[in-house]
Amino acid sequence: xxxxxxxxxxxxxxxxxxELLSRxxxxxxxxxxVFEEGLALFRRCHAILSDTEQRVTKLVxxxxxxxxxxFAVE
Amino acid sequence: xxxIALTPPPRPAVSQALTVSQLARLIRETVRANPVLGRxxxxxxxxxxQAAPAGHRFFxxxxxxxxxxxxxxxxxxxxxxxxxEDGMDMVVSGDVDLFPRxxxxxxxxxxxxxxxxxxxxxxxxxxxxxxxxEGLFDLARKRSLPSFPRRIGVVTSEIxxxxxxxxxxxxxxxxxxxxxxxxxxxxxPGAPASLRxxxxxxxxxxxxxxVARGGGSLEDLWCFNDEGLARAVATCRVPVVSAIGxxxxxxxxxxxxxxxxxxxxxxxxxxxxxxxxxxxRVNDAGRLLAEEIREIxxxxxxxxxxxxxxxxxxxxxRSVEANRARLQQIREALTDFGPREILRHRxxxxxVGRRLDLLSPLATLQRGYAIAEREDGHVVAHAAExxxxxxxxxxxxxxxxxxxVNEEAT
Numbered sequence: 514x515x516x517x518x519x520x521x522x523x524x525x526x527x528x529x530x531x532e533l534l535s536r537x538x539x540x541x542x543x544x545x546x547v548f549e550e551g552l553a554l555f556r557r558c559h560a561i562l563s564d565t566e567q568r569v570t571k572l573v574x575x576x577x578x579x580x581x582x583x584f585a586v587e
Numbered sequence: 588x589x590x591i592a593l594t595p596p597p598r599p600a601v602s603q604a605l606t607v608s609q610l611a612r613l614i615r616e617t618v619r620a621n622p623v624l625g626r627x628x629x630x631x632x633x634x635x636x637q638a639a640p641a642g643h644r645f646f647x648x649x650x651x652x653x654x655x656x657x658x659x660x661x662x663x664x665x666x667x668x669x670x671x672e673d674g675m676d677m678v679v680s681g682d683v684d685l686f687p688r689x690x691x692x693x694x695x696x697x698x699x700x701x702x703x704x705x706x707x708x709x710x711x712x713x714x715x716x717x718x719x720x721e722g723l724f725d726l727a728r729k730r731s732l733p734s735f736p737r738r739i740g741v742v743t744s745e746i747x748x749x750x751x752x753x754x755x756x757x758x759x760x761x762x763x764x765x766x767x768x769x770x771x772x773x774x775x776p777g778a779p780a781s782l783r784x785x786x787x788x789x790x791x792x793x794x795x796x797x798v799a800r801g802g803g804s805l806e807d808l809w810c811f812n813d814e815g816l817a818r819a820v821a822t823c824r825v826p827v828v829s830a831i832g833x834x835x836x837x838x839x840x841x842x843x844x845x846x847x848x849x850x851x852x853x854x855x856x857x858x859x860x861x862x863x864x865x866x867x868r869v870n871d872a873g874r875l876l877a878e879e880i881r882e883i884x885x886x887x888x889x890x891x892x893x894x895x896x897x898x899x900x901x902x903x904x905r906s907v908e909a910n911r912a913r914l915q916q917i918r919e920a921l922t923d924f925g926p927r928e929i930l931r932h933r934x935x936x937x938x939v940g941r942r943l944d945l946l947s948p949l950a951t952l953q954r955g956y957a958i959a960e961r962e963d964g965h966v967v968a969h970a971a972e973x974x975x976x977x978x979x980x981x982x983x984x985x986x987x988x989x990x991x992v993n994e995e996a997t
Contacts, residue, residue, distance in 0.1 A: 520763050521735035524865070527872045534879035541887050548880040555876065558869040562862060565763040569754055571745060572769045572788055579788055584745075584768050586754045 520561045527554035611687035618692065624683035629655075629694060630702050633675045644671060648679065648694065657681075659696040667699060668779050668813030669710045676706040680776055698776035700809055707805050714814050714839055723821045724842045730826040732846060733794045736858055738765045740789035740796040740825075742782060743851075745770040749799045749830075753855040761859030767792055773800040778810035783819045790824050795858060798840060799830040799851040811838035820844055830854040887958075889968075958982045 518526070530551030534544060571584035605613070618624055631648035638644055642661030647654045657679065659671070671677070681696040701707045718724065739757070743749040750768055757764055769789035772781035782798070790796060798820065800811065810816065811831050820827050821843045829844035830851045841847045848854035959967040960980045967973060973992050980987045 519735065519737055520865075524869060524872070527869070527876070531872050531875045531879060534876065534883065537883065537886070539883070541883065544880065544883045548876060551872075551876045555869065555873040558865075558872075561763055562866055562869065567754065567758050567762045568765040569750075570765070570767050572767060572785070572792075581767060584750070584766075586751055 518557075520558060523554050523557050523561070527551055527558060530554065607690075608687060611685060611690060614692075615685040615687065618683055618685055621683075626680065627683060627694075628678055628680050630676070630678045631655075633671055633677055634673050636671055636673050646671065646673075648677070656691055656693045657696050658693055659699070663697050666780055666815065668810075668815055669714050671699065672713075675710070676702045678702045700776065700806065704805060707809065711812050711839070714812060714817070715842065718814070718817055718839065718843065723817065728821075730845045732826050732828065732858060734860060736764055736794040738767055738793040739858055740767050740769055740793035741799065742769045742771055742785045742789060742796060743799045744773045747773075747801055749801055749851045752851045753797065753799070756852050756855035757859055760856065760861050762862070764859070772810075774803065774807045774810060779813035779816045782810065782813075782816050786816075786819055786823060786827075793825060795826050795828065796823060797828045797830060797848075797851065797854045797858070798844065799854060800832060801851070802833045802836070808832045808836055808838055811840040814839070816840060817843045828854045828857060960987075 530547050533539065533547050534551070539547060569584045569586050570581035572579050573582055629648060631650050631654075634647045634649055634654075636644060636646040642664065644659040644664050646657050646659070648657050649655075659667075664671075677699045678701075679694065679696045679699040681694050681698075683692060684695050685692050701710045722728065741750060741753055745768060750766075754766060757766060767789055769785035771785035772778040786796065786798065798811075800808065808831060811829075817839045820829070820840050826845040827843075828846045828848050829838075829841045830848040830853065831838050831841060834849040837847075846854075846857060848857055958981070959973075960982060961967060962978060962980065967979060973979065975992055975994065977992045979990050979992060981990055
């Protein structure tokens, strides 16, 4: 299973879409598609920035090896 | 002389005599059964140090009034973190035992730490020189930190303020990172091995590791001068940030870490791109995206201007409708971010949404407009460019048709 693109990757891709559009040599149809892809990335970056709550876990030794359990931080 | 001493001792009865082995075993059992003699701490000066071929160390621990033989087995010697030398003032921990073959009582040393500032300093300098000579502190081998770590490992005590300090910073600046705490002992004889285990366990799961400890005495921080731990930090598969003690404390681990931070909070800041800056970067990209598409649409419109009037609008309605719907979706996408967004984001989005309204020329353009091209794909911008009899392609949203020019422009 591939992981969801990270914020970093999404932001980089978004900036690539802008770069692609700014070259100005795309056919209109392709430009629109690039714009829509960029828009999706823009929304994704925004969602990550606004909604992320920090995950904190702790490594614990269990019978089947190491596992992680939630770690409460005041 | 005491007259009683003149009385001859009782003659031993052979049948009651112990063998030497039995006596040795008796002493051994007595020593082992005495809880005071197990897990004992003893301070003294190392002398007569000998390294056996098998890797064990034999030495005598002495003070001005007494001495006792000591043995340090190879596996414990390897965990020590430094080499014992004659003259070192040490605190050792271990168990008293008797070795029947030699018949003497020995201290089986499990761990040792230098005693007193002078001894600490000397051991520290030795380890530091050794690792420096091997190049472990070289700047060339320091790795740069990931700019957007997805997961951050924290090797530290799970009690105490370190985790709290780190998470407080990350929550404010970089909440998208997942923090994985790998608990470890951060002082005492078991700390170096515990820290190494925690580091090894967490390194496979994260992009970067913080090895941290709050402030403490020289003795408290001693485990971070451990040679084995220093080597583990140097060979860790991801970059390591050290944040040990106060800013004035510099341990061997600080020297081998890829980056040394003054405090755990500072380590967290080093690893967190500021989310306010990130917001600005995202919004800039969004704004540019809208500007670029507007520009592209404006250029497209200019290209077809003048030709469009000569084109028949028939057959275009379907594609126009489709593209209108597409544009409408884009517009809604940009304006419908909703009330969950914080105000700054909303304002930025409002800007983007307004810019998107500028896209509307496309809808107009598509209502019956098309692009004339030459066979090589070049856009024909002016009627005067075209000669009678020339073949052109006219591009619609849903495909091309080929046409011949019959008349000169009027």
